[in-house]
Amino acid sequence: MAIQRRLATVDRLAKWEIQVSQSCVLCERDIEETHDHLFFKCPYSQSLWKGMLGWLRYQRSVANWEAGVKWLSVNANNRNPRKTILGVVFAAAVYHIWMKRNDRRFQNQKREAKDRAKDIPIQVHITGQQKCKWKPVLITLNDYPNFKP
DSSP states (O other): OTTTTOSOOHHHHHHTTOOOOOBOTTTOSSOBOOHHIIIIISHHHHHHHHHHHHHTTOOOOOOSHHHHHHHHHHHOOSSSHHHHHHHHHHHHHHHHHHHHHHHHHHHOOOOOHHHHHTHHHHHHHHHHTTOGGGHHHHHHTOSOOOOOO
């Protein structure tokens, strides 16, 4: 649903005439929660993406949803283990951002991006244990992403 921009972000809820706070709950700024903001422009999400891409040894920043998905479709494939892991990390990051948003919006739970980001490498390593081709790449990813304040 995220790829198709069909998640119930605040801007979509407003189109359905559902009244909710317009502010982004991740960055706690008075900025409307849109798909692009939530996944790529929000400082919380930017921190998560920067940490994940750095962990995977990619020197890239992500600007918006279209650019991120386009870059991913060119760079993620099933033949190259590093690029396959990139696809898994992308999906996991989108999932974790959405879940974090829901935790904050509906349960008022706060967890920093650096803490949430530790879940993604664990998930990648667990998945990779069943994939022989991933093991050499996973050895090089035997740490947690670095986050700078």
